Amino acid sequence: MSRQPIKLYRHLLSGHCHRVQLLLNMLGLEHEMVEVDLGAGEHKQAPFIKLNTFSQVPVMDDNGVVIADSNAILVYLAKRYGGQQWLPEDPEAGAQVQRWLSAAAGPVAYGLCRARLVTVFGAPFTPEEVIEHSHVFLKVLEQELAHRPFLVGQTATLADLANYAYVAHSPEGNVSLEAYPNVRAWLKRIEALPGFVAMPQSAFGLLSGQ
Ligand SMILES: N[C@@H](CCC(=O)N[C@@H](CS)C(=O)NCC(=O)O)C(=O)O
Structure with missing residues (x-):
């Protein structure tokens, strides 16, 4: 049987989905998007739950x-198609990548992601609280990026792709990047990588008046 393009079940404005799209593009893998209508609750219906019992996008x-x-999809794609660059086999470098995948699933999800969910999707989180969590994370990121161009050394890895979207789109959640020059330079380095594709900007938060 002939190989089909990789399917990505996603929502266009989801940073979690965008990180997978980034890797698919950067690896030059043929893929097609399947848009999941979260607003209509498609992810809570039986056909989608069969794909992911947690009822969330992305699914590949x-x-x-x-x-x-x-992050599981990133690991799969990197191991299956990506060679050593994105997820090194070296125990120490691999663990450093995992550390940042955990940050993307932890402080980024509970801070920057939620701050944007409040403004873009009307989610019921407390803005002050999630904005404060966001700045705690950004301060750490700013310090870490003072020492190297990418999160785990001289070249981009899954660590950078997993953290990119919610940092890049943080102004949409009323989180300014003004105080973080190293973070802004890091975003530009990722945007300059071959195969980079942007997630559409939403005119919310700090971008709403522009
Ligand atoms: N740990 C999951 C989180 C994914 C996630 O939060 N997806 C959101 C969209 S950004 C979603 O599907 N939300 C719908 C819901 O939870 O009801 C991952 O990394 O894929």
Whole structure:
């Protein structure tokens, strides 16, 4: 049977989905998007729950290999198609990448992601609280990036792709990047990588008046 393009079940404005799109593009893998209508609750219906019991996008289907969870998908794609660059086998470098995947699933999800969910999707989180969490994370990121161009050394890895979207789009959640020059320079370095594709900007938060 001939190979089909990799399917990515996603929402266009989801940073979790965008990180997978980035890697698919950067690896030059043929793929197609399947838009999931979160607003209409499509992810809570039986056909989608069969793909991901957690009822969340993204989900990837690579010719019958179905993987849910953005970071799990990144790991799968890097190991299957990416060689050493994106997820090094070296125990120390690999652990450093994992540290940043955990940051993307932890402080980024509970801070920057939620701050944007409040403004873009009307989610019921307390703005002051999630904005404060966001700045705690950004301060750490700013310090870490004072020492190297990418999160785990001289070249981009999954660590950078997993953290990119919610940092880049933080103004949409009323989180300014003004005080973080190293972070802004890092975003530009990622945007200059071959295969980079942007997530559409939403005119909310600090961008609403522009
Ligand atoms: N840990 C998951 C989180 C994914 C996630 O939060 N997806 C959101 C969109 S950004 C979603 O599907 N939300 C719908 C819901 O939770 O009801 C991952 O990394 O894929």
